[in-house]
Amino acid sequence: MADKPEIPNYLPIFINALNEHGASAERIDTFRQYWEAHPSDAPNVPCPHRYVAGKAGSLIPASGNDDKESFRCDQCGAEIVVNDAAMRHALEGKDRTND
Numbered sequence: 001m002a003d004k005p006e007i008p009n010y011l012p013i014f015i016n017a018l019n020e021h022g023a024s025a026e027r028i029d030t031f032r033q034y035w036e037a038h039p040s041d042a043p044n045v046p047c048p049h050r051y052v053a054g055k056a057g058s059l060i061p062a063s064g065n066d067d068k069e070s071f072r073c074d075q076c077g078a079e080i081v082v083n084d085a086a087m088r089h090a091l092e093g094k095d096r097t098n099d
């Protein structure tokens with residue numbers, strides 16, 4: 001489905017952001033399970049920081065263009081960059097913390 005947004009690909013970045021924010025592995029896993037069940041064509045993206053706190057929040061594209069290189073939470077204001085460098089950083093971090 002090439003026409004669908006590749007939102008699920010951002011999962012490592014969001015998990016890395018939660019790690020860096022000090023979220024517990026248990027809460028991160030809860031977010032992971034939620035995310036994997038989240039339809040990739042859903043209109044909004046849950047804020048991982050708000051989600052692990054049990055609160056609602058949606059990430060909206062912060063760059064104002066179709067590239068969606070960063071998202072900003074409409075509730076807590078957290079900004080999450082989703083470009084290639086952020087993904088590399090997230091995948092490197094994941095190797096250390098996810099086993």
Ligand SMILES: [Zn+2]
Nearest residue numbers: 047057073076
């Ligand atoms: Zn938030």
